[in-house]
Amino acid sequence: NAGVTQTPKFRVLKTGQSMTLLCAQDMNHEYMYWYRQDPGMGLRLIHYSVGEGTTAKGEVPDGYNVSRLKKQNFLLGLESAAPSQTSVYFCASSPGTYGIQYFGAGTRLSVL
């Protein structure tokens, strides 16, 4: 029972490069979320999805895009990475409104 799996675990990018972070969940959850964690800032919501084919903006969506083509996967894309996007990224899934969110182990991204 893997739960929520994030790939990759670590990545270093140069400014302007692009990349995609993958989140996969095997709990058949409807809702999925992408957060970033920065020192002193807690967890801030980037984008979320309430079902296959749907996405919505969170608190800090600028510079990111997402896609939910399959229920079990939620992809986070950075089209042109900037140093301000250096952070730890967490994916989470939830069965529904008021449901507990289950988190992946995180992706540590550095943009030089």
Place this chain on the structure above:
Amino acid sequence: DQQVKQNSPSLSVQEGRISILNCDYTNSMFDYFLWYKKYPAEGPTFLISISSIKDKNEDGRFTVFLNKSAKHLSLHIVPSQPGDSAVYFCAASGAGTYKYIFGTGTRLKVLA
């Protein structure tokens, strides 16, 4: 504007004593609250929740108290153990939303 605040960035407690972690919120529409624990290099894991129809919820050594009039919740850990050393986040959700707003976290250190 931080809707969920954890004003103590860190807390040190002796093993066996009580740990009290505090969380304040500003949005009166929040009606469901969660606490998460996070170890280094891992994702947050769910600890305990409370609905606004209750003022207390208990699970083993962990108790969460909710004071709606003060817009304040607290997590009590009794007795504290060294394995409880982690960062603790509170999170709040409002009626009809799919999202949680997280606090900035409190780092708890339990001294042996």
